[in-house]
Amino acid sequence: MRLFNTLTRQKEELIVRDGRVRMYACGPTVYNYIHIGNARCFVLFDMLRRYLEYRGNDVVFVQNFTDVDDKMIAKAKAEGCTVPEIAARYIDAYFADARGLGVRPATVHPRATENIPEIIEIVRTLIDKGNAYESNGNVYFAADSFPHYGCLSHYNLEELEAGARIDVNDEKRHPFDFALWKAKKEEGEISWPSPWGEGRPGWHIECSAMVRKYLGTDIDIHCGGQDLTFPHHENEIAQSECATGAPLARFWLHNGYINVDNRKMSKSAGDCFWVRDAAKKFGYGAIRYFLLASHYRNPVNFSEAILAQSAAALERLQNCRENLAFRLENAGNATDAPSLAAEAEQIMARKADFLAAMDDDFNTANAIAVLFEITRDINTLLKNESVSADILRTLLGFYDELLGLFGFLPEEKTVDGDAEIEALVAERTKAKKEKDYQKADELRARLKEMGVTLEDTPQGTKWKKA
Numbered sequence: 001m002r003l004f005n006t007l008t009r010q011k012e013e014l015i016v017r018d019g020r021v022r023m024y025a026c027g028p029t030v031y032n033y034i035h036i037g038n039a040r041c042f043v044l045f046d047m048l049r050r051y052l053e054y055r056g057n058d059v060v061f062v063q064n065f066t067d068v069d070d071k072m073i074a075k076a077k078a079e080g081c082t083v084p085e086i087a088a089r090y091i092d093a094y095f096a097d098a099r100g101l102g103v104r105p106a107t108v109h110p111r112a113t114e115n116i117p118e119i120i121e122i123v124r125t126l127i128d129k130g131n132a133y134e135s136n137g138n139v140y141f142a143a144d145s146f147p148h149y150g151c152l153s154h155y156n157l158e159e160l161e162a163g164a165r166i167d168v169n170d171e172k173r174h175p176f177d178f179a180l181w182k183a184k185k186e187e188g189e190i191s192w193p194s195p196w197g198e199g200r201p202g203w204h205i206e207c208s209a210m211v212r213k214y215l216g217t218d219i220d221i222h223c224g225g226q227d228l229t230f231p232h233h234e235n236e237i238a239q240s241e242c243a244t245g246a247p248l249a250r251f252w253l254h255n256g257y258i259n260v261d262n263r264k265m266s267k268s269a270g271d272c273f274w275v276r277d278a279a280k281k282f283g284y285g286a287i288r289y290f291l292l293a294s295h296y297r298n299p300v301n302f303s304e305a306i307l308a309q310s311a312a313a314l315e316r317l318q319n320c321r322e323n324l325a326f327r328l329e330n331a332g333n334a335t336d337a338p339s340l341a342a343e344a345e346q347i348m349a350r351k352a353d354f355l356a357a358m359d360d361d362f363n364t365a366n367a368i369a370v371l372f373e374i375t376r377d378i379n380t381l382l383k384n385e386s387v388s389a390d391i392l393r394t395l396l397g398f399y400d401e402l403l404g405l406f407g408f409l410p411e412e413k414t415v416d417g418d419a420e421i422e423a424l425v426a427e428r429t430k431a432k433k434e435k436d437y438q439k440a441d442e443l444r445a446r447l448k449e450m451g452v453t454l455e456d457t458p459q460g461t462k463w464k465k466a
Contacts, residue, residue, distance in 0.1 A: 001055070001359045003221075004297060006229060006252040007152055011361055014220070014251065020058045022215045023049065024249070026207060026224040026232070027109070029066040030090035031075050033274045034097050036287070036302055037258045041225045043291040044255050044364075046103040047406070048223070051358055054405055062214045063106040064207060065091055067113050068190060068200055076190075083190045087111070097275045100284030102407035108214050112206040116192045119201045119209045122243050123180045123194075131242040135171040137183030137197040143176040146238040152252060153230040178235050180205045204235040211240065211248065222249035229254055253362075256299040278307060286311035288407055292364045313372075318410045320375045321403060323382055324396045326460060331389035340384060344391045347377045348398050364406075371402055421452055425461055428454075 002011045014021075025045045028034055034042070042063075052059050067087035076083045095105070112119075123139050126132035131145045143149050143157060150156050157176060179202035184191040191198040201209075211219060217240075224233065233252065240248040260273075278287055281304070290310040294300045350370055357366035378395060381387060403409045428443035444454060447463070455462045 001052075002361055003251055003253060004361050005250075006254050009154070012251070016052075016057050016220070019056070020060065021052050021221065022219040023052075023059055023061045023221040023223070024207070024211050024215060024219055025061070025063045025106075025222075026228055027063040027065050028090075028094055029069055029071065030087045030094065031069075031072045032090060033093050033276060035272045035274055036278065036291075037225070037272075039097070039101060039275045039287060040258055040291045040300075041223075041255055042098060042103050043101055043288055044296045045223050045253075046101075047292060047364060048221075048253075048362055049104075050405060050407070051362070059107075060215065061106045062108045062110065062210065064210050065094075065109060065111045066203065066206065067091070067111045069203060073189060084113070087113075093276075097279075097284075100279055101275065101288050102284070110210045110214060112201060112210075115206065115209050115213060116201065118213050119205050120181075120194050122205060122209055122212070122239070125243045126180065126239060129242060131239070132180055133173070134196050137181075137199060138171060138179060139181035139196055140172055140177040141180050141235065141239050141242075142173060143178070143238065144174055146242055148241075149176070149238050150234065152234045152237055155230075176231075178202065178204060178231065180239065204232055205239060207232075207236050208240040208243070208248070211236075212244065217244045217246035217248070219249045221251045221253060223253040223255075226254045226256055253296075255296045259299050259301050260303070273302065278304075282307045282311050285314050285408070289314040292406065293368055295361075295363055295365045297361075314408060317371065317375055317403060317408055320378055321396070321399055321410065322462075324378065324392060324399060327382060327387065328389060328392040328396055331387075331392055333388075340381070340387055340391060343377075343381055344395055347374055347381065347395065350374050350377075351398070351402075354402065368406070371406070374399070374402070421447065421450065421463060425454070425463055429461055 001014045003014050004010070005012050023045075025041065027042075028038055045063075049059050049061050065087070068083055072083050072086050076086050079086070098105075123132060126141060127134065127139065130142075132139055132141050157174075181194060181196055182199050182202055183196070184198040184200070191200055211222070222233065222236075229252075237248050275284075275287060286307050287310070290300075290302075290307055293310065293313070350373060354367050354370045354374075357363045357370060360366070378399065381395075400409065424443055424447055428440050428447075431437075431439040431443065447454060451465050452463050453465075
């Protein structure tokens with residue numbers, strides 16, 4: 001597998017050491033619900049993890065929660081509650097949305113507040129090595145103490161200083177020095193004791209501490225959104241490599257922005273869309289499809305029309321799967337003509353194209369295109385009424401393998417109340433078979449009152465909640 005490495009700006013072969021991939025992804029700051037932009041990172045790197053495992057690798061995947069920062073402190077103060085209460089609320093909300101999106105829990109979900117001793121130890125090491133300094137209870141990393149500062153964003157300090165807007169701070173020796181430890185500002189503010197006084201960690205240092213604690217040094221993949229390249233990931237590299245003397249990560253992967261009206265989605269511009277709100281209208285599956293249907297490094301435009309198209313595309317895939325399953329359930333004892341067996345083999349041979357797309361810089365867009373070609377060929381094959389159970393079973397297993405890898409398998413109806421709906425649909429189907437059309441209409445009306453719409457197809461009755 002070849003991946004584009006932001007550090008080197010070229011595709012490189014991912015050489016897996018000892019069959020294990022150590023992978024770190026920057027998680028959310030938990031002061032609000034996740035938006036579509038956040039979700040792109042979470043879905044994409046969940047998909048990368050799935051694919052690496054699919055190819056036979058053991059993946060140790062760490063995704064953190066930033067559970068203390070200025071925004072969380074301000075929100076807790078405004079709501080008259082504590083920072084841990086804010087964090088608990090939105091971590092629960094994250095997991096609810098992640099489940100809907102088909103994002104599996106990481107191997108470890110560490111929190112900044114659970115790693116204060118490790119953070120303090122790294123800060124102490126950086127001071128001892130001359131890479132950091134204390135000022136009025138704050139500790140700053142000296143950017144010019146790391147000769148390779150700018151290696152990820154491909155700028156040197158002079159270029160960065162000339163082209164960037166930087167907060168003015170008289171305590172800092174250089175404009176690009178950044179906080180490792182922040183002194184407590186007022187009484188009652190959440191803080192921890194340290195050698196430099198009461199305070200809390202800066203944003204960047206928490207990831208370095210958690211990478212080191214849970215994955216060690218020189219990890220395989222560090223990933224996140226494009227907006228994290230500078231300064232967050234740049235600062236992670238500087239502080240980690242100065243502290244440990246070893247590379248932080250071999251590969252740096254960054255996904256592109258989500259745009260609205262061809263500009264980057266922004267909370268301040270009022271065009272931020274919460275995942276849970278979009279899911280109420282289109283379903284989480286449509287969002288996952290939308291986020292995987294473009295190459296991860298490309299920017300993508302977001303709109304409700306595009307989500308509607310994604311929902312329709314996903315339904316096409318799932319309908320093909322349902323048709324296969326229905327045909328298998330009702331298959332007779334047909335003996336396949338040699339041509340049918342050859343067609344089935346040809347369909348499954350497309351797996352090579354699918355894998356080639358995924359191995360070429362994790363190109364989910366091209367892989368999904370191959371998946372639709374497979375879908376078309378399966379639908380064509382199903383027009384032949386004499387396809388045997390053996391071929392149908394083989395194709396269903398093959399198709400499930402690919403859909404399952406992408407998280408596109410139809411969801412099992414296990415939500416509260418779904419068992420009652422299934423029973424009513426089955427009762428209506430029975431009434432239609434017995435030509436009791438009045439009862440069938442009454443059951444349809446009852447289901448409609450429950451917010452359920454029905455679609456009668458050759459494969460049986462399908463239903464969905466409005």
